[in-house]
Every structure is written in structure tokens, then in C-alpha cells.
Amino acid sequence: MxxxxxxxxxxxxxxxxxxxxxxxxxxxxxxxxxxxxxxxxxxxxxxxxxxxxxxxxxxxxxxxxxxxxxxxxxxxxxxxxxxxxxxxxxxxxxxxxxxxxxxxxxxxxxxxxxxxxxxxxxxxxxxxxxxxxxxxxxxxxxxxxxxxxxxxxxxxxxxxxxxxxxxxxxxxxxxxxxxxxxxxxxxxxxxxxxxxxxxxxxxxxxxxxxxxLNITGLKVEGTAVKNTSLGIAGLAILAKVNTQLENLDPRKRKPIRRRLLEVLHQSDDSPGYRIGTEAAAAIRDAFRPSNREVARIYFGRDEDLFEPKPASNQNMPPSSSGKTEDILIATILTFIDSELARGKQGRRNTSSALRQRRLKGDGLKQDSRVK
The missing domain is CATH 3.40.50 (Rossmann fold)
Incomplete structure (x- = not known):
């Protein structure tokens, strides 16, 4: 059996x-x-x-x-x-x-x-x-x-x-x-x-x-829903650096990008990225009928599946043209060049070193987090 x-x-x-x-x-x-x-x-x-x-x-x-x-x-x-x-x-x-x-x-x-x-x-x-x-x-x-x-x-x-x-x-x-x-x-x-x-x-x-799953008796800590994404300034910087990394050996891209993200997450306090108002409205309109059917069948509600969201006038991230972003980009690109020259030992030490030598004039808060 x-x-x-x-x-x-x-x-x-x-x-x-x-x-x-x-x-x-x-x-x-x-x-x-x-x-x-x-x-x-x-x-x-x-x-x-x-x-x-x-x-x-x-x-x-x-x-x-x-x-x-x-x-x-x-x-x-x-x-x-x-x-x-x-x-x-x-x-x-x-x-x-x-x-x-x-x-x-x-x-x-x-x-x-x-x-x-x-x-x-x-x-x-x-x-x-x-x-x-x-x-x-x-x-x-x-x-x-x-x-x-x-x-x-x-x-x-x-x-x-x-x-x-x-x-x-x-x-x-x-x-x-x-x-x-x-x-x-x-x-x-x-x-x-x-x-x-x-x-x-x-x-x-x-x-x-x-x-x-009706599982009880397990302690859960630190997994509440939170936003850990970069803001629009951080994304603009990341886009420029990604362009520089395109021709790099794929095996080297990932660790460099990982350390770059550590820097950006510590520094970026710009507003979060949002799809523009018109595009967001079109997306919601396209799926409203099917979402309402999901609400009816699986939640017993004759209404929209999700709560209405406030409108956003923001579209794509701005180009990184400000002085703050330009300084940080220059720092990061220098960091990439040094990464390629240092070899394996340098790659192990660069993450902490980069944080310590952050430019004083970058104008970004070192400990700020995206809310």
C-alpha cells in the first residue's frame, strides 16, 4: 500500500x-x-x-x-x-x-x-x-x-x-x-x-x-514585508555602471555589482521608482475585470481585488546628471578599474575599503535606508 x-x-x-x-x-x-x-x-x-x-x-x-x-x-x-x-x-x-x-x-x-x-x-x-x-x-x-x-x-x-x-x-x-x-x-x-x-x-x-499550512510552534523573526529597493537616483547610477560592465567577463560582473549595490543601499535615500500615472492606470484597467473575478471566486467579494493606489506622476528614473550622482559614479568607476587590477586578494578587501574612502562631498547619508 x-x-x-x-x-x-x-x-x-x-x-x-x-x-x-x-x-x-x-x-x-x-x-x-x-x-x-x-x-x-x-x-x-x-x-x-x-x-x-x-x-x-x-x-x-x-x-x-x-x-x-x-x-x-x-x-x-x-x-x-x-x-x-x-x-x-x-x-x-x-x-x-x-x-x-x-x-x-x-x-x-x-x-x-x-x-x-x-x-x-x-x-x-x-x-x-x-x-x-x-x-x-x-x-x-x-x-x-x-x-x-x-x-x-x-x-x-x-x-x-x-x-x-x-x-x-x-x-x-x-x-x-x-x-x-x-x-x-x-x-x-x-x-x-x-x-x-x-x-x-x-x-x-x-x-x-x-x-x-496550519504550522504552529515556530518562531519567526525579521521577515515582515519591507521595501529594500533602490531609489530613482540609485537606479540611474546602476544603469550607467551596468553599461560599463556589459563587456566584462560575466564571472566578474556579479561580485562587482553585488558590492556596488552594498554601497548604493547605504547611500541612496532618493524616492522609490514608480511606473508613470498613465501607464499604471492602463495596466490596472487591463486587469480589473479578471481581478474582480478572482475576488468573487476566491474571496467572496464583488469588488476590486486590490485596494486603490494613489496616483504617481513619476515615470522613468532621471538621468544621473546631478553633481552628487556624478561624483558617486566617478568613485564607482574608479572602484571597478581597481577591482580588475587588484586580483583575487583585492576583491576580498575592496568592499570595506570602498565604504571607508567614500567621498566627503558626495552629499548622501551613509546610514540612510530606503523606506
Whole structure:
């Protein structure tokens, strides 16, 4: 007789606290196991990227693996699927847990076909598995603003222009996503939550997630929703530096950009980036009908899914033409040149050295944080 297990499938939309949830689950895996919940390592150390790499129809997904976690594509895709399934089965059996938590931020974008969800279910074919899906929805304009920031951190040289019809971006249609999930797992097996301070348990996505799974007895600290993005001045600087880094060896870009972000986060107290008023209104109008349907079906409300947002007159970040930004850019570009010349030992010491030799005339607060 197959062992009964309950699989909680966290379909983590981007920019909805998924990394906080995953990090908490991994850091507390022993405590969770004691409560009967397994967060399997066979699907990924933190982000369980193997869910998509194993179940997606096309084998074009080597780029979603974290550094050092097998990012090269598999030569035999079917053999890889079998390998992951067997490894997961052994891990579940060894754990003796009756609950399995799976979390992937890539599913909402990459899973588009019924057979991909079916492959996910087949990962647990050795068990009598019941599935519950947990998903967080974030207001579409906020989601796009946050994704735009992420693109800049990853190396983009300018923020995207929202000149295409918003309705053409399918992953932003929450009703469509939920319909696909309901078809695969059943509507009654979906737990749908809103990602906002007001909606989350104590404004904390980890506490909310544990509440959704009825997990108690774990202490949660420091995961309340907060804005850690750069302001418009910091983004303008980052865009210029990203341009300078484009021709650099990719292996050197990431550590340089990481240390640059440390500097900018300590220095940048400019207003946060917001999509312009007209573009934001067009995006909200495009998804208002489908959002209202989500509110009706999953929340029992005949009203807008998200609370109205105040209008913003801000568009793209200004070009970095002010004296303050120019001074900081010159400092950072000098820092990049020195990074390339110093070698490995220099790279280890530069982060602290740069903070100590910050220009006195830069006019930015060293300890300010983006609120």
C-alpha cells in the first residue's frame, strides 16, 4: 500500500516573498521535520528550481539554477527526470514525514501546459499524494515595478518602457493562472492569498505561509514585508555602471555589482521608482475585470481585488546628471578599474575599503535606508 502524504505546492509568483519563505523553510528544516513537514533538498537547496527543470516540456531551463547547483543542461532529459524522481522518493521515505512542502518561483511563468502539472504529480507517484496549492498575488503595477528593479540588479541598462498592452503579458492575468491550477489540482485545493502588509498575518509573509499550512510552534523573526529597493537616483547610477560592465567577463560582473549595490543601499535615500500615472492606470484597467473575478471566486467579494493606489506622476528614473550622482559614479568607476587590477586578494578587501574612502562631498547619508 502506498504511503499517504500531503504535498503543499507553493507556486511562488515573483516578488511575493518567495525567497523569504524558502530561506525560512531551509533554515528550520530540522524543526519542521520534527513537526512532520519535509522541505526536500533533492529539488534544490533553497529555491526548488528542479521542479521546473524536471517538469517543463522544453529543456531550455538551465539558466534558472542558482550558482553552484548544477546549472549546466542535462544531456538526457528523460534520464534526468527519472533521477530526480527517484532521489525525491528516497528522501521522502527516509524522512518519514507525512507532509512535503515544495516551493518554486518559476512555476507561475514557465508552467503553461497540463502535461507539466501532470509531470509534477508524477514526481510523487510512489505515494498516495494529496495536493494543496498555495499562491500569493501581488497588485500588477507593484509587481512590475519590483520586477523592473530586479532586472536592473541583474544587469539591465535601462528600465522597461511599458508601451505594450498590459493584457498581452499573460503571467499578470491571475485569473488565467488560477484557472490552470484549478484544472490541474481542483479549485477546492487552492489557497489564494494577497501579498500586502494589510492582508498578511502580522504583515509577515512567512507567518502567513505557516498559518496557511496550519504550522504552529515556530518562531519567526525579521521577515515582515519591507521595501529594500533602490531609489530613482540609485537606479540611474546602476544603469550607467551596468553599461560599463556589459563587456566584462560575466564571472566578474556579479561580485562587482553585488558590492556596488552594498554601497548604493547605504547611500541612496532618493524616492522609490514608480511606473508613470498613465501607464499604471492602463495596466490596472487591463486587469480589473479578471481581478474582480478572482475576488468573487476566491474571496467572496464583488469588488476590486486590490485596494486603490494613489496616483504617481513619476515615470522613468532621471538621468544621473546631478553633481552628487556624478561624483558617486566617478568613485564607482574608479572602484571597478581597481577591482580588475587588484586580483583575487583585492576583491576580498575592496568592499570595506570602498565604504571607508567614500567621498566627503558626495552629499548622501551613509546610514540612510530606503523606506
Amino acid at each position: 502506498k504511503k499517504p502524504i500531503h504535498v503543499y505546492f507553493h507556486v511562488g509568483y515573483e516578488k511575493t516573498g518567495t525567497t523569504s519563505i524558502q530561506t525560512f523553510l531551509r533554515n528550520h528544516e530540522e524543526r519542521l521535520a520534527g513537526l512532520g513537514y519535509l522541505y526536500p533538498r533533492s529539488l534544490g537547496k533553497i529555491s526548488q528550481y528542479q521542479v521546473v527543470r524536471t517538469c517543463k516540456t522544453e529543456k531550455v531551463l538551465s539558466n534558472i539554477a542558482p550558482d553552484g547547483e548544477g546549472a549546466s543542461p542535462e544531456r538526457d532529459f528523460e534520464a534526468h527526470r527519472e533521477f530526480i524522481r527517484d532521489r525525491l522518493t528516497r528522501e521522502i521515505r527516509r524522512s518519514r514525514c507525512s507532509n512535503v512542502i515544495v516551493s518554486s518561483e518559476h512555476v507561475s511563468i514557465h508552467f503553461n501546459r497540463p502535461e507539466e502539472f501532470e509531470r509534477f504529480k508524477q514526481l510523487f507517484a510512489a505515494f498516495n499524494a494529496k495536493f494543496t496549492v498555495v499562491i500569493y498575488l501581488r497588485e500588477q503595477v507593484e509587481l512590475l515595478e519590483s520586477r523592473s528593479y530586479t532586472a536592473m540588479v541583474a544587469g539591465a541598462t535601462q528600465l522597461p518602457q511599458f508601451d505594450k498592452p498590459a493584457g498581452s503579458q499573460r503571467y499578470l492575468n491571475f485569473l488565467r493562472t488560477l484557472e490552470r491550477l484549478a484544472e490541474a489540482f481542483g479549485r477546492d485545493n487552492l489557497i489564494v492569498r494577497l501579498f500586502s502588509r494589510k492582508s498578511l498575518v502580522e504583515g509577515d509573509v512567512v507567518k502567513d505561509f505557516l498559518s496557511a
